[in-house]
Amino acid sequence: MSEVIRVTKTFFAYLKRPDLYPELGRKIIKNIFNRNAAFKGKEKTISWASTKAVSQSEAIQLLFGKEMQPFSEMFFVDFQNAVQKEQSCPIKMGGAGALELIYYACEFAQAKNVLETGVAYGWSSFAALQSISSRNGTLYSSDMPYLGQDGDQFVGYVVPEKLKENWKLFRFADRESLPKIFAENSVFDVVHYDSDKAYEGMSWAYEMLYQHLREGGVFISDDINDNSAFQDFCEKKNIDPTLISFEGKYIGVFIKH
Ligand SMILES: C[S@@+](CC[C@H](N)C(=O)[O-])C[C@H]1O[C@@H](n2cnc3c(N)ncnc32)[C@H](O)[C@@H]1O
Numbered sequence: 001m002s003e004v005i006r007v008t009k010t011f012f013a014y015l016k017r018p019d020l021y022p023e024l025g026r027k028i029i030k031n032i033f034n035r036n037a038a039f040k041g042k043e044k045t046i047s048w049a050s051t052k053a054v055s056q057s058e059a060i061q062l063l064f065g066k067e068m069q070p071f072s073e074m075f076f077v078d079f080q081n082a083v084q085k086e087q088s089c090p091i092k093m094g095g096a097g098a099l100e101l102i103y104y105a106c107e108f109a110q111a112k113n114v115l116e117t118g119v120a121y122g123w124s125s126f127a128a129l130q131s132i133s134s135r136n137g138t139l140y141s142s143d144m145p146y147l148g149q150d151g152d153q154f155v156g157y158v159v160p161e162k163l164k165e166n167w168k169l170f171r172f173a174d175r176e177s178l179p180k181i182f183a184e185n186s187v188f189d190v191v192h193y194d195s196d197k198a199y200e201g202m203s204w205a206y207e208m209l210y211q212h213l214r215e216g217g218v219f220i221s222d223d224i225n226d227n228s229a230f231q232d233f234c235e236k237k238n239i240d241p242t243l244i245s246f247e248g249k250y251i252g253v254f255i256k257h
Pocket residue numbers: 094095096097117118119120121122123124125142143144145146172173174175194195196197201
């Protein structure tokens with residue numbers, strides 16, 4: 001699909017969703033006045049991360065004191081079903097991330113309340129729900145669907161039906177979803193950021209997520225290499241995070257003290 005058709009399709013999809021107008025306004029302003037700011041500090045952070053990063057299994061051992069078992073083996077049947085669902089989905093979205101990291105973080109924190117931004121197929125939601133459902137906890141997710149593809153109904157497609165009773169999905173942009181989520185629950189055991197990857201969006205959300213994370217809770221952010229938002233945030237707060245090299249990108253994680 002050419003860029004013009006994609007942008008036009010996305011624009012008209014936005015027009016059908018008044019609840020997403022605030023995000024449309026922000027996107028238009030960003031594209032006119034601030035197009036390259038999304039990648040601010042990218043090189044600096046890649047060089048920082050490349051000297052500091054460990055593997056996912058090392059991070060799980062270091063932070064949570066556990067030997068990592070593959071998520072696909074621990075929950076074999078549900079995982080295979082999820083893979084089949086993804087393959088049969090007519091809409092193509094981003095694939096699975098570091099599922100073990102999310103699962104072990106929830107186990108470590110004995111999480112009852114987890115907040116994530118960015119759902120897509122729902123792989124990260126599946127990993128968090130698999131842990132918190134055993135404590136009858138709740139996963140609060142924020143996701144603004146891929147509008148250009150008309151993919152609303154497929155958000156969270158791979159999440160097993162039996163886990164959905166512990167799940168609340170807020171279908172807005174983070175700037176609208178997060179205040180709604182905090183109105184329902186204020187303190188979280190684990191937060192996972194995986195939505196808007198622009199410097200400003202990440203910096204804004206990190207502050208909000210950090211404020212609502214309990215002491216001893218786990219903070220995870222995917223794709224910290226897109227810009228220096230995560231590095232700058234950690235430096236400002238005097239946090240020494242663990243960085244994970246994962247499938248050609250970097251994930252940041254720390255326990256709040
Ligand atoms: C990388 S995918 C999430 C993948 C998911 N965490 C997983 O592991 O399967 C990013 C998702 O964030 C959503 N998104 C992007 N910008 C957003 C925003 N400003 N607010 C809420 N969701 C957003 C996208 O539509 C997409 O569904």
